[in-house]
Amino acid sequence: MAAAPGAFHVPPATLVRIAATRQRPHDIGLLHAALHSRRLVLFKALLARVGREDLPAPARAAFDRDWRLLERAESPTPAAARRLLDYPAVGGWIVDALNAPGPDGLTAALHPLGGIAVGTALRTGARLRTVLPTVDGRLVLPGIGVQDARASHVRIRTGPHGALLTPVGHLGRSVPLRPDGRGAGAGWTSLAVLPGSAGRLDDLGTGHIAFPDVSRAPDVQPRPDRAAWLGRWRAAVSLLQAADPWRAAEITGLVRSVVPMAPAGEGASSRTLRAAPWAVHTALPDSARRFAEVLVHELAHSKLAVLTDLVALHHADGSAVHHVAWREDPRPFDGVLQGTYAHLALADLWSRVAERPGAAPAARRAARARREEYRAQVADALPILLNSHQLTEHGERFTVSMRQHLTSLGGGPGSPYALSDSLSGDGDVR
Known part of the structure; x- marks a missing residue:
């Protein structure tokens, strides 16, 4: 097996662009x-x-x-x-x-x-x-x-x-x-090939970490309805292509596998495994819109997982826990960073949907409401990161860039969707 390459350098501009999710x-x-x-x-x-x-x-x-x-x-x-x-x-x-x-x-x-x-x-x-x-x-x-x-x-x-x-x-x-x-x-x-991409629907029990047990998976759970999964994927990608072609291309280009999960509790659940980036583990979302959100959310986790193997963004040890708007249970610092980034990607998505040409007024209002929901969650979490003293120099640059991108979403200062002054400044992290 060929030797692994040497260390990688992440240019500041690359860090800023990834932080802005695009x-x-x-x-x-x-x-x-x-x-x-x-x-x-x-x-x-x-x-x-x-x-x-x-x-x-x-x-x-x-x-x-x-x-x-x-x-x-x-x-x-x-x-x-x-x-x-x-x-x-x-x-x-x-x-x-x-x-x-x-x-x-x-x-x-x-x-x-x-x-x-x-x-x-x-x-x-x-x-x-x-x-x-x-x-x-x-x-x-x-x-x-x-x-x-x-x-x-x-x-x-x-x-x-x-x-x-x-x-x-x-x-x-x-x-x-x-x-x-x-x-x-x-x-x-x-x-099965995920339509319009090179990814796969990993629905045969081969996409889970516990490989030694995959042969027993069919005895535990019925096989997922492949037609339903492929149809929901196709509809989600079509929605993204109509509303945000760049994001649709990102999804179809980067997602390597979708791994069906059994629903956990109420509604659909999803996750990304740090050891298996570019895979989306999820229960079948109940709509194309929800599937599109899951894909954007989990792909953001994959990007950040790979990036943080490349460059340290913080030096928190995981002992401190923090409360965030999107979870009832307290989260470790790394979980706050991951969640903030994933929700910023969703705020970005819905901002593009809200501003797309030809959108009906009702659809535009609904998209703005979704954008503001995610923007509020990100705005609530950013101070935890920025005031933590746990960020590295790269982590400060990344987090400040997230803040700047959040500020850019939703129009100018006169917009009813503009971010509050508390997070709109571009000053030093303190």
Whole structure:
């Protein structure tokens, strides 16, 4: 596996643009490069942990086999391999394996590595010949799909034209896969493409961090209604394209996966896993508008998660907790920063919706009301950050830029939607 790149420099202008939630393509390029570097560091950390642990001989042999497969899969075209290695669920799996308790926990957590190697070979066209074990008869290829092999092992051949998956002892259940991961055959299900994007609906139980348990997921919960999810996604993107084309392009360009969750409590719930940026974990939102908000909100969390791996924005230790308008429970400092940024993105969205040409008066009023709801939440939280003495120099620049962007939303000082004077100044952070 190629060595991770060196340290990255974040120009002040990049920090300011990301803080305003509307970065440029080269800013995102920097985030992508940083994420890949971090991913390679995590892979190397996993290799080091396996080397330290007293694993059973079969587990160590399986890891050595899968690691060699991954190196061979990546070698023809490392740039093409990035698409699979940087897939959100792969990051979640590595962190899950690094945190697995003891040799037994690590042994169980290492199982997906072979499937990651096969998926990488599909992207690069590498030639692999191997036999991989299944979990309860299922072979999982993260970011690609699942084979219900109904066998304990699957024989795998990959090359420039795709792959052939043949359950040992069941030749009639062989599955040919194209290089893009699409295939057909008994027991094979591909992840669905999110319309208008390169992302996937990760609805097969492969998008969660707990990879060792994904084979049991179908027994616990019914499979999500794929047509409903894809239809709701399509409607949400259409709404964004009509109201805010830039934001729609950001969503379709950056979201790598949508992972269905069971509803938690009342209404839809969503989250972003720090280890798996560019994935949106959510229950099915009840409307296109709500789905659009979830996508904007969670993508903001992903951007900030990658950025804060690149540059420190604060030095709070997490012990202090703060009350914010959008949560009943108190939040640690990092949670306040994350939430403030995500709600600023929503305020920005609804400001664009409110000012779009041709909007009907009722729609404009409704959008302004949504904007003001989010602006008030951000305005309430900014003093917590600015007066905390916990921000680094980069964090001060980032937070002041958030404040300035919030001030810019809603028109001039005479507008009934203008921000109060308490947060509209551009003076030094105190």
